[in-house]
Amino acid sequence: MTSVDTLIRGITNGVAPGEVCSTDLVEAPWNFDTGIPAYGPGSSMFDAIPAHSPLQGELPEEYRTASADELHARIMAAKATLGDRVLMLGHFYQRDEVVQYADYVGDSFQLAVKAKASPAAEAIVFCGVHFMAETADLLSGPDQAVILPNLAAGCSMADMADIDSVEAAWEQLEEIYGDMTAVDESGRVPVIPVTYMNSAADLKGFCGRHGGIVCTSSNAETVLEWAFARGRRVLFFPDQHLGRNTAKAMGVPLSQMPMWNPRRPLGGSTVAELEDAKVVLWNGFCSVHKRFTVDQIAKARAEFPGVKVIVHPECPMPVVDAADAAGSTDFIVKAIAAAPAGSTFAIGTEINLVQRLAQEYPQHTIFCLDSVVCPCSTMYRIHPGYIAWALEALVGSASRPSEVLNRIQVADDIAVPARIALDRMLAAKPGHTVSV
Incomplete structure (x- = not known):
């Protein structure tokens, strides 16, 4: 069985059967680091990207022109020199050519937990996407540096809900539901915000400030149980499908799951629909x-x-x-x-x-x-060339001191409430039966 990289090259060159969604997938990711934000070829290539999205500066030529064998030798040499000082994490969706260097492979939640459980590592090289590196920074120690090898490795789903749009939605909902901190006779507030792990740190911070919580695809039902025990409704963002599928399995009727489109007044729903809602779903999705x-x-x-x-x-x-x-x-x-x-x-x-x-x-x-x-466009932005660049900078040389490149740091005003939302998730336990 060949790697996806090799398969894409074979199909594009006509030596293997099959079809790819973009022939640009054979190009190195630095060819798309042009100074204009873009997700790059793959499943998210047609998604609209925010103008303020992070850009990756030009990768030095020695890494762009190095052969696969040379990059492999340099990465292995750097890893050997750094030893336990560096922890490399690889997401399940990374290409094999990247995963081979990871000390631990898992989903976004598993990798975040691994970062938290590795206090001895001075640096964590996160082979994933931006929101994952942010979460690792939230859960790791203040003296640990979290590095994202390519700053352009974002997430189109995460970008579909931004802090300004969510705060605007919250204000509109407050006009309908009243005081968001007022409890009813059952001790529940009008609405609890729930953000998927696949979201920016400031949205996790929003949930922390407003009594909300974070979920993953593996604990979404447990988190919704937690939320329904504390609120009459849930505002779920950014992925509509995870929210809908989870709530439906819990018995919430589709008629009580209106969609919130941030570009329309009241999200495109009526006051009556929002008053009757159990789960308000954000209009976001994963292009994969x-x-x-x-x-x-x-x-x-x-x-x-x-x-x-x-x-x-x-x-x-x-x-x-x-x-x-x-x-x-x-x-x-x-x-x-x-x-x-x-x-x-x-x-x-x-x-x-x-x-x-x-x-x-x-x-x-x-x-x-x-x-x-058609691989994930943004996971595909991580490449051995960027890994070699980041690791060799950590090693340093006689002519260049050790340097941390592409460090991801969440500001304290966001990190403090974001950790509250994450801690609520980590403390939530399944099995709490709630009427929905």
């Missing part, structure tokens, strides 16, 4: 998981009788409903690991993880629901 369809599931079932279809809960509701199971990346990994030999899986999540699972479990037949190879 939006690609999966019910037709793809039907095709997989027709071609592979007995196939088990597992999708991520960021997929649209009809896809989740048509699948055999839905769960976080960690859920998907564990389901495949526990399956009897000879099982067949069609997976609805990012192609790098699916391809890696197919390689790690050759006793199974594992394939991606989407036949078009």
Whole structure:
């Protein structure tokens, strides 16, 4: 089984069968660090990016022109020199050419917990995207430097909810619900804000200031239980699909889950709809998981009788409903690991993880629901060239002192309330039955 990088090159060069969503995927990511914010080729390439999005400065030529073998040798030498002083974290969705250097691989929540549990590391090189590095900075020690190898590795979903839009929404909801801190006869406030881990630190801080909480795809139901015990409603952002799929499974009717479009007055809903709401869903989504369809599931079932279809809960509701199971990346990994030999899986999540699972479990037949190879645009911005650059700067040389590049730091006024929201999530336990 070849890596996604190799597969993309083979398809683009006509030596391998298949289809890619953009031939620009064969280009090195620094070719898109042009001074104009862009997500780059891949699943998010057509998403609108905020004008203030971080930009990555030009990578020195020695790293841009180095061969894969040379970069590998330099990275391994730097890691050997730095030893336990540096912890490298790799997200499941990273390309194999990056994951091979990670000391620990996991989903965003697992990696954040690992950062918190590694106080001895002087630096944490986070091979993921911007919001993940922010969360690692929130949970790690003040003397630990969190490094994002490419500052342009953002997240289009996270960018779909910004602090100004969320605060404006909160003010409009306050006009309908009244005092947001007033409790009713059951001891609940009008609304609890819940932000997905896939959001900027200032939105986590917003939740911390307003009695809210953070969730992940693996604990969303537990978090919503926590929120319904404290509020009559939930404002859930930025991913509408995770919120809808989770709340629906808990028994919340779709009629009580209005969508909030930040570009429309009252989010595009009526006062009556918002008063009756149980979950107000932000109009955001993941471009990777939006690609999966019910037709793809039907095709997989027709071609592979007995196939088990597992999708991520960021997929649209009809896809989740048509699948055999839905769960976080960690859920998907564990389901495949526990399956009897000879099982067949069609997976609805990012192609790098699916391809890696197919390689790690050759006793199974594992394939991606989407036949078009289209990786996460922003995860794909991390490349061995940036890793070598960041690590060698930490090592330093006779002519250049050790230097921390691309450090991600969350300001204290945001970090303090953001940690409150994260701590609430970490303390939330499943099993609290709440009437919704």
